[in-house]
Amino acid sequence: MSIAGRSIAGRFAPSPTGPLHRGSLVAALASWLDVRSHGPEARWLVRIEDADTERCLPGMSEVILAQLAACALIPDEAPVWQTQRTGFYERALEQLQSRQLAYPCGCTRKDIDEALARAGVSHARHAERVYPGTCRHGLNGKPARAWRFAAEKFAAASGLTPVRWTDRRLGPQSQDVARDVGDFVLRRADGPWTYQLAVVVDDALQGITDVVRGEDLADNTARQILLQRALGFDTPRYLHAPVVLAPDGQKLSKQNGATPIDTSTPAAALRELEAAARVLGLPAAATPATNASDALTAWVAPWRDLYNPAP
Numbered sequence: 001m002s003i004a005g006r007s008i009a010g011r012f013a014p015s016p017t018g019p020l021h022r023g024s025l026v027a028a029l030a031s032w033l034d035v036r037s038h039g040p041e042a043r044w045l046v047r048i049e050d051a052d053t054e055r056c057l058p059g060m061s062e063v064i065l066a067q068l069a070a071c072a073l074i075p076d077e078a079p080v081w082q083t084q085r086t087g088f089y090e091r092a093l094e095q096l097q098s099r100q101l102a103y104p105c106g107c108t109r110k111d112i113d114e115a116l117a118r119a120g121v122s123h124a125r126h127a128e129r130v131y132p133g134t135c136r137h138g139l140n141g142k143p144a145r146a147w148r149f150a151a152e153k154f155a156a157a158s159g160l161t162p163v164r165w166t167d168r169r170l171g172p173q174s175q176d177v178a179r180d181v182g183d184f185v186l187r188r189a190d191g192p193w194t195y196q197l198a199v200v201v202d203d204a205l206q207g208i209t210d211v212v213r214g215e216d217l218a219d220n221t222a223r224q225i226l227l228q229r230a231l232g233f234d235t236p237r238y239l240h241a242p243v244v245l246a247p248d249g250q251k252l253s254k255q256n257g258a259t260p261i262d263t264s265t266p267a268a269a270l271r272e273l274e275a276a277a278r279v280l281g282l283p284a285a286a287t288p289a290t291n292a293s294d295a296l297t298a299w300v301a302p303w304r305d306l307y308n309p310a311p
């Protein structure tokens, strides 16, 4: 099967900031099942998202890969690390710079708050600040702190106000990136590439046709579609899977005490997979599987019924 002649590929893209927890296992399982539901030629890839190097922990990618292997989630190709792919991000930024679709920004967080206050815009204390476009026409002598994507200019020129897409689970979606986010950061001056640029370049160059990830990442999609268009990349299909909530109702994360999944024995790994499958709404098998590999195989048909309805 293919999308516009391309062979189907999906990926799981963990950040090596801690071991896999129940929430990240749900995303891994969802992306694996989606690829397998497209047949034996579809490819499931693992990409270690370590572009944001400050938060990454040494040795953690090996821990994650071992946890996946214990759950019989084995990538079809060798995993890749974003920190080994910075040349690709460099070229994408150069392409945007040469077309005046990226510009340097010298604003501190305080500068942005002050500009928003002057414009009479208030924002909730922890809400994302909408960049007011201060440096669009020059730095005014300030040192560059970041490179920003000229999202507002590109969206207006391309008629992408708003960006519209259809999520395979959530249905029709739209976001006006200029209004809700503003010109967003592609690279910080001290070096690190942002998630937005790295994920768009990697998904395109790895031939990802189906992005299956947690619903907490759904609000990044419009930004990523804008960048794909600006860079001449195809837009993949998107499916945002249910996320596991912590007891406080927040998304389960390493920050609010998500514990690592237990893969110490094959039986423990199977129990973790069964819990993840329940989050995805997959029915329990009539005959319980005795190992991770059999359980995975048994969920492929129910996944197809739930998430891949015939067009």
Ligand SMILES: [Zn+2]
Binding pocket: 104, 105, 106, 107, 133, 134, 135, 136
């Ligand atoms: Zn600025």
